[in-house]
Amino acid sequence: MKALFTFIQVLFFIFLALFLIGGVAIVATQALGVITLNGAIVTGVKAWLAPATFTCATLCAVCAFILNYAPRSLR
Numbered sequence: 883m884k885a886l887f888t889f890i891q892v893l894f895f896i897f898l899a900l901f902l903i904g905g906v907a908i909v910a911t912q913a914l915g916v917i918t919l920n921g922a923i924v925t926g927v928k929a930w931l932a933p934a935t936f937t938c939a940t941l942c943a944v945c946a947f948i949l950n951y952a953p954r955s956l957r
Contacts, residue, residue, distance in 0.1 A: 883953075901939040905935055
């Protein structure tokens with residue numbers, strides 16, 4: 883049981899890092915599009931990067947939900 887919760891905790895941190903990096907990439911790319919007055923960049927990054935970022939955020943939340951049920955002795 884401990885190995886399962888340890889694995890889920892590792893997944894949690896991986897997904898956390900990926901969705902934070904994805905969020906920063908989305909915001910930075912959109913800011914670049916605003917600065918360069920290029921609307922295609924602003925809308926294109928949403929279609930290109932947002933689905934993967936939102937998926938990582940969802941999987942991170944699912945892992946956090948599961949880790950909430952880990953026994954106190956395993957935390």
